[in-house]
Amino acid sequence: MTRRELLAGVSAWASSVVLLGGQHGIRQRHPPQTPEELAGPADITLRIGEVNLELAPGRSVKTLAYNGQVPGPLLRVRRGRPLTLDVWNDTREEDIVHWHGLHIPADVDGVYEEGTPGVPPNGGRRRYVFTPEPAGTRWYHSHNSAGRNLKKSTYTGQFGMVVVEDGADPGAYDQEVPILLHEWDPFFRRNGPLDVEFKYFSINGRMLGAGEPIRVRQSERVLFRIVNASATLEHQLALPGHVFRVIALDGNPVPQPVAVHVVDVAPGERVDAIVEMNRPGVWVLGGLKTPQREAGLGIVVEYADTSGPPRWAPPLPFVWDYTAFGPALATRPEPDGRLTMAFRAKDDGHHWMLNGKSWPDTDPILVERGKRYRWVLDNQSADPHPVHLHRHTFELVSIAGRPTSGVWKDVVVVPPWKQAEIDIVADQPGLALFHCHQQFHMDNGFMAMMQYAGVP
Ligand code: C2O
Ligand code: CU
Numbered sequence: 435m436t437r438r439e440l441l442a443g444v445s446a447w448a449s450s451v452v453l454l455g456g457q458h459g460i461r462q463r464h465p466p467q468t469p470e471e472l473a474g475p476a477d478i479t480l481r482i483g484e485v486n487l488e489l490a491p492g493r494s495v496k497t498l499a500y501n502g503q504v505p506g507p508l509l510r511v512r513r514g515r516p517l518t519l520d521v522w523n524d525t526r527e528e529d530i531v532h533w534h535g536l537h538i539p540a541d542v543d544g545v546y547e548e549g550t551p552g553v554p555p556n557g558g559r560r561r562y563v564f565t566p567e568p569a570g571t572r573w574y575h576s577h578n579s580a581g582r583n584l585k586k587s588t589y590t591g592q593f594g595m596v597v598v599e600d601g602a603d604p605g606a607y608d609q610e611v612p613i614l615l616h617e618w619d620p621f622f623r624r625n626g627p628l629d630v631e632f633k634y635f636s637i638n639g640r641m642l643g644a645g646e647p648i649r650v651r652q653s654e655r656v657l658f659r660i661v662n663a664s665a666t667l668e669h670q671l672a673l674p675g676h677v678f679r680v681i682a683l684d685g686n687p688v689p690q691p692v693a694v695h696v697v698d699v700a701p702g703e704r705v706d707a708i709v710e711m712n713r714p715g716v717w718v719l720g721g722l723k724t725p726q727r728e729a730g731l732g733i734v735v736e737y738a739d740t741s742g743p744p745r746w747a748p749p750l751p752f753v754w755d756y757t758a759f760g761p762a763l764a765t766r767p768e769p770d771g772r773l774t775m776a777f778r779a780k781d782d783g784h785h786w787m788l789n790g791k792s793w794p795d796t797d798p799i800l801v802e803r804g805k806r807y808r809w810v811l812d813n814q815s816a817d818p819h820p821v822h823l824h825r826h827t828f829e830l831v832s833i834a835g836r837p838t839s840g841v842w843k844d845v846v847v848v849p850p851w852k853q854a855e856i857d858i859v860a861d862q863p864g865l866a867l868f869h870c871h872q873q874f875h876m877d878n879g880f881m882a883m884m885q886y887a888g889v890p
Contacts, residue, residue: 464551472561476520478509480531482553482576483524487591487618489634489730490644495618498525498576499591504639505614505663506574506594513569513600519562523553527586531562532577533596534702535685535844536825538564540864543825544577547883548865568827569600570685571659571704573614579877580665584620584630588701588873591616591639593663598685607657607708611648613719614638614661615669615699615731627783630666630874634730635721641730642720643744648735650711657681658707662699665873668818668847670722670754671697673735674747675715678707680759686827688759689840696722698754700820702845702871711737718746756830756846757838766831766839769857770805776812777819777848777870777880785878786870792879799868799884801860809856813848820847820871823884825862831855845871863889 480500487504488494500506511517523529530552532544540548542564553560566572576592595612616639617632638645650656658678662669677693684704697705720732727746734744778787788796801807808831813819822845830841834852848854863886870880 467561472559474518476518476561478507478517478519479522480506480519481522481524482529482592485591487639489618489636489639490641493634493641495634497585497591497618500594504591504593504616505612506592508594508612509574509596511566511596511598513566513598516563516565520559521553521562522557522559523555524557526555527578528552528555529592530577531574531592532824533562533564533566533572533574534822535570535572535704535827536564536596536598537567537827537862538825540825540866544574545824545867546577547867547881548824566596566598568686569598569602570682570687571661571706572596572598572685573661573663573704575663580873581877582622584622588663588665589620593661595659595661597659607655609650609654610657610659612638612659612661613671613733614663616663617665617667620665628874629784632667632729635726636730637719637733640733642718642727642732643734644730645733647716647744648719648733649738650735651738652711652714654711656709656711658705658709660697660699660705660707662701662703664701666701668698668700668820669726669731671699671719672722672749673709673719674717674745674749675713676709676711676717678705678709680705680707682706683756683759683841684827684843684845686842689761690759692758694752694754695749696752696754700818700845700847700871701873702820702822703843703847714740716740716742716744718744720746722748755836756833756841756843757836760830760838760840762837763839766837769808771801771807772810773799773807774810774812775882776814777821778814779817780879784874786875786880788880788882793869793881796879796882799882800887801858801884802887803860803863803889805860807858807860809858811846811848811854811856813850813852813854816850817872817875818847818849819875819880820845821868822871823858823868824866825864826858826860826866828856828858831857860886
């Protein structure tokens, strides 16, 4: 079956899922790239391979990473300028790299289910060519499914930051510091519903105290670009005595840059925040949960000419609220279409359903090019779900009944037993995967495909 036949129309789509369904849903065969496609040097080369990552002295984990480092290289790219990326795969299994938060075509987005070819194993290469859009903090990560194999996909060190620059950055800061959160040595918790737990935590690939501190000077403004590259966990971070002025969510500037004591980031999310360094000392920028911080979730912030052990102090109680970052609108134009999606757990406690069905049997989400849709995301479960839509950015309309506007994201956490409303403009034709970014939820049915009418 060719790709064209496979994707011709809704009914063929639906039946092909049944035909080829399975752990990965659709998996197509792609011809190798031609010498013409592979001619010339790449702008960026990533190599997937095994590394021994030293999280702290004497504490190492074996994992997969890009270019032998965790996080992978920080990619600084120019918005609107075509980019050629080569990905080599030195592992024994096919892999795929997803460029999270970019508006790029489905065949390079890095998702098998959308039709992107993977990177062949055993030294194989795949070249991706695309034009990065829009500007902001994006990231890249493996989009393999892991299932019960906790040594794959987002459980590994295969993640890195992409900063898409457009030359319009007002530069209201003196120093820029990437912060990437991750966990290590996952295992299944057996009492209660099946869930994943972790032994160690890291910021920028090192446990708290093991890496280089972030060195700052008094009254410096530091831009933290925070990415939660966790497979399954939402995190809250604080820096004692300091406030974060949140300027962007998921890389997109917010209308109201509010100052907060605590930053909340769910898997897949990004927060850009500026901290004015006005409290000299040696501090822990770390996770709020003490056992996680003690297991590595933190990094030392050290002012010039100060010394001593890093200090931590729990912040005042704080509620993270997306709607604080954008004004409520008195009225909002009616969308062209509406859709309600209910999330619910199956009786086994670890499979997930969207409107009563699990991937690959979930109903396709049909849209027409150029129209605006309002999705009501109805969480009928006790878990928060960080849901993500590929290749698009959506506007938050309301969270748990509280309205907002101008807050553009590609991941939104729908709180337990609550609803979130989002508006999506269908302006990126092609398949677009919608899923929970919690890897174990995604691998257990929490996915659906958005599809444009009349577009393969
Ligand atoms: Cu960041 Cu489908 O993922
Ligand atoms: Cu989920």
